[in-house]
Amino acid sequence: MLFPTLTFGIFFLLLYAGAWLLRGSNEWRKILLLVASWIFYGWWDTRFVLLLIVSGLLNWGIARLILAADGAPRLRKAWLGLGVAANLAILGFFKYYGFFMVQLEEMLHLLGWQRDLAIMQVVLPVGISFFTFQGMSYIIDVYRRQTAPAALLDMTLLMSFFPHLVAGPIVRASHLVPQFERVPKLTRGMAAMGISLIVWGLFKKAVIASELATGLVDPVFFDPSAHGSLDLIAAAYGYAVQIYCDFSAYSDMAMGIAALLGYRFPHNFNQPYRAASLQDFWRRWHISLSSWLRDYLYVSLGGSRHGLRRLCFSLTATMLLGGLWHGASWNFVIWGALHGSVLVAERLWREYKPRTWPPLPLWAGIFVTFHIVLLGWIFFRAATFDTATAFLSGIFGGGSPVSPTLVLTPMLLGLILLGMLFHFMPRFAIQRVGMRVRALPAPLIGAGAGLLILVVDAMRPEGVAPFIYYQF
Amino acid sequence: MPRDGSAPTEEFEGQETERKRRPEQDGFAHSLSPVDLPEPSAPLPHGLRWTTTAIACASLVLALLNAPAVRSWSYQLPPSTASARVVSGAEAWYGIVGRAGLNRPVEAMHGWWQAARDMRFHDDARTRPDQASPDAG
Numbered sequence: 073m074l075f076p077t078l079t080f081g082i083f084f085l086l087l088y089a090g091a092w093l094l095r096g097s098n099e100w101r102k103i104l105l106l107v108a109s110w111i112f113y114g115w116w117d118t119r120f121v122l123l124l125i126v127s128g129l130l131n132w133g134i135a136r137l138i139l140a141a142d143g144a145p146r147l148r149k150a151w152l153g154l155g156v157a158a159n160l161a162i163l164g165f166f167k168y169y170g171f172f173m174v175q176l177e178e179m180l181h182l183l184g185w186q187r188d189l190a191i192m193q194v195v196l197p198v199g200i201s202f203f204t205f206q207g208m209s210y211i212i213d214v215y216r217r218q219t220a221p222a223a224l225l226d227m228t229l230l231m232s233f234f235p236h237l238v239a240g241p242i243v244r245a246s247h248l249v250p251q252f253e254r255v256p257k258l259t260r261g262m263a264a265m266g267i268s269l270i271v272w273g274l275f276k277k278a279v280i281a282s283e284l285a286t287g288l289v290d291p292v293f294f295d296p297s298a299h300g301s302l303d304l305i306a307a308a309y310g311y312a313v314q315i316y317c318d319f320s321a322y323s324d325m326a327m328g329i330a331a332l333l334g335y336r337f338p339h340n341f342n343q344p345y346r347a348a349s350l351q352d353f354w355r356r357w358h359i360s361l362s363s364w365l366r367d368y369l370y371v372s373l374g375g376s377r378h379g380l381r382r383l384c385f386s387l388t389a390t391m392l393l394g395g396l397w398h399g400a401s402w403n404f405v406i407w408g409a410l411h412g413s414v415l416v417a418e419r420l421w422r423e424y425k426p427r428t429w430p431p432l433p434l435w436a437g438i439f440v441t442f443h444i445v446l447l448g449w450i451f452f453r454a455a456t457f458d459t460a461t462a463f464l465s466g467i468f469g470g471g472s473p474v475s476p477t478l479v480l481t482p483m484l485l486g487l488i489l490l491g492m493l494f495h496f497m498p499r500f501a502i503q504r505v506g507m508r509v510r511a512l513p514a515p516l517i518g519a520g521a522g523l524l525i526l527v528v529d530a531m532r533p534e535g536v537a538p539f540i541y542y543q544f
Numbered sequence: 545m546p547r548d549g550s551a552p553t554e555e556f557e558g559q560e561t562e563r564k565r566r567p568e569q570d571g572f573a574h575s576l577s578p579v580d581l582p583e584p585s586a587p588l589p590h591g592l593r594w595t596t597t598a599i600a601c602a603s604l605v606l607a608l609l610n611a612p613a614v615r616s617w618s619y620q621l622p623p624s625t626a627s628a629r630v631v632s633g634a635e636a637w638y639g640i641v642g643r644a645g646l647n648r649p650v651e652a653m654h655g656w657w658q659a660a661r662d663m664r665f666h667d668d669a670r671t672r673p674d675q676a677s678p679d680a681g
Contacts, residue, residue: 078617085603092592247576260588261581263595267602269578287661327578332595336577482663507581514594518601525602526609530653 073115074538075325076278083112084329091333098255102229105333112234113198120197123162124237128228130158131207135214135221148215155211163204169194171400199238201397203231205364210245212368219246226252235326235333239319239541241340241360248335256334264510266331267517268502271524273324276494277539278532280487281318284310286533288484293453296463300475304466310484311453312446313491315540316344319358322539343495345445348437350414353445365394380423387419388412403451403460410448608646611638 073080087108094101114121134155141147173191180189210227213219222230226249236243292299292307299307323340330337340359347353354362373386388409395408432440454460498504509517575581588594607614611634618634621627641647 078613085599088599092596257591258595259591260594261584262579263591263598265579265581266595267598283661331579332599336579338577339575478665480665481661482665483660503578503581506579507584510581510584510588514597515601518598518603519605521598522602522605522609525606526650527653529610529613530650531657 073112075322075329076274076532083108088332092258095255098253099225101255102225102252105234106225106229106232109229109232109234109237113232113237116198117195123197123200124203124232125228127159127162127203127207128231129224131155131210131231132222132224132227134158134211135227138211138215139221152211152215156208159204159208159211163200166194166196166200168396168400202240202242203237205242205361205397206231206244209242209364209368213245219244219249222249222252233330233335235330235335236337239322239326239539240358241323241326241337242364243337243360247338251335258332258334260510261506262331262334262336264517265503265506266328267521268506268509269324269328269331271521271528272502273321273328274525274528275321276317276324277321278528280491281314281321282533282537284314284317284484284487284491285537287481288479289314289453291479293455293459293463296459296466298475298477299466299479300472301467301469302473303475303479304463306480306484306488308446308450308463308467309488309492311449312345312442313488315449315453316341316494317491318540322541343497343499345442345492345495346438347441347445348432348434349418349441350411350444351418353441354411354415361394361397365390369393380419383419384416387415391415398452402457403454406451406457406460407448410444410451414444607637608641610650611641611647612650614638 073083087104090104090108091101094104110121110124113124134151137151138148138155141151170191170193173189177189177191210219210222210230214221222245227245229252230243230245230248231237233243233248288303288310289307292303293311296304320341323337327337327340338360342356342359344353344357347356370386370390373389374382375386376383389412391412392405392408395404395406395411398404398407450463451457451460454463615634615638618627618631621630638647
């Protein structure tokens with residue numbers, strides 16, 4: 073079930089009514105939300121609802137065992153290790169089994185083994201990376217005594233709650249479980265922000281991201297060699313705007329939907345292409361993932377506690393694994409390696425730059441950072457390494473800038489510029505809109521929101537493509 | 545992770561200076577969630593009633609003015625007796641609001657948007673890849 077569809081709209085209206093009618097009983101309200109989340113997830117494939125339930129039970133059980141072993145540090149650590157290993161095994165099987173088997177087969181062929189391996193075709197459950205990371209963060213937080221243990225219902229709902237289930241943000245137990253402990257109160261401010269974020273997200277996804285995907289990015293990345301360098305450059309910029317508008321739209325809508333049900337999700341984006349360094353970029357892009365990687369991977373690898381060399385290793389390894397988290401593909405590894413090496417270079421530059429040298433002007437920092445990110449996106453989007461290199465040689469190879477089949481149109485160019493312009497709006501513009509909205513009469517806001525959704529619906533291409541991050 | 549189970553005290557490279565740097569220039573910078581707004585100067589009561597009314601009005605506007613989308617959605621449902629009833633209901637509704645002229649705004653907007661999409665940088669009657677008709681050679 074996709075957010076910008078009528079099916080989801082009907083589902084949400086029924087759930088909204090049910091959830092607030094049940095506000096007299098928090099337990100029944102949570103049971104309704106849990107069952108609704110399973111229906112939402114089962115809309116793709118009912119088999120994987122069982123995986124979601126098993127994953128919730130597993131993490132709840134491991135957390136209980138860690139608690140029960142209080143006073144026995146080795147046993148606590150062993151339970152934690154088992155829990156992390158079990159989560160990684162689930163993720164590894166569904167996400168990386170095929171990739172590693174193919175690599176193994178190629179290696180065996182190189183060594184002279186001529187027979188093909190029998191490799192199962194494993195279907196990737198939607199959002200598995202998000203809910204396994206969520207489960208792992210819960211047991212690690214319980215182990216570190218940073219979060220109180222959750223009741224079974226709360227833990228299962230935390231992992232299954234449909235607004236963040238398939239594409240984040242990764243909401244931690246310490247943030248959401250306390251909110252589950254009582255019936256939430258819906259304020260006009262929350263509702264105003266919820267409505268504003270939903271409409272804003274709908275516009276970014278249905279108009280900008282979908283139009284750029286179908287009109288420019290997909291056809292150019294499908295066969296870069298058939299396009300001139302102008303289309304290739306436009307597609308690279310177009311993808312940067314598309315992935316931002318697509319993913320941030322999902323986060324906005326998830327936050328808005330959760331807000332209308334009374335829950336708060338954390339920030340996930342903050343005008344990322346305005347970053348003046350890659351370090352700054354990771355403070356602004358997919359914030360819930362970057363903070364997850366910081367707290368559970370970078371810190372565990374040693375972080376900055378053991379000198380500069382160890383820090384550089386921790387950074388590179390974190391970004392390589394962060395790349396691999398997105399999928400089993402060498403292109404994601406290259407993307408992670410690029411980000412890791414530039415982060416290391418920035419760190420070394422800060423460490424060893426002569427003090428008399430002036431700092432880079434802000435505009436130059438933004439320009440350079442954006443283009444490093446853009447280079448990474450080409451590998452991130454291209455289906456194969458060969459496609460990425462064909463794309464880059466098409467841009468830099470000195471061929472004709474304009475092919476006879478120019479794909480770029482005035483509207484697509486306008487949408488790219490509009491998507492970039494969003495990064496230079498005041499940071500809290502949407503909150504300022506929310507403050508105005510909450511003071512206005514409800515019928516006016518309802519009619520206004522309805523008309524805006526109508527305009528978005530008239531502008532969007534036929535059908536709705538799944539969100540990019542569903543595949544992760 | 546720390547052996548004593550305490551909270552990690554250091555920062556990821558990508559996060560290190562965020563808290564130091566944050567200018568706190570207004571009330572939003574402290575919020576944990578984008579939906580947290582500063583308290584209003586005067587109380588704004590009846591949050592649930594206000595929200596429900598807004599959602600009901602938005603749904604009504606969309607039901608009245610976006611019948612083409614409802615009709616299109618109904619045809620995409622998996623074929624069954626129930627979906628056949630939904631299709632006939634959506635068709636009837638499309639007809640009712642159409643006679644009142646309520647389908648015209650969304651259809652006009654769609655036409656304008658389509659015309660804007662079809663603009664090209666050069667004279668080229670070529671069709672975009674996503675608009676190619678199935679029977680085109």
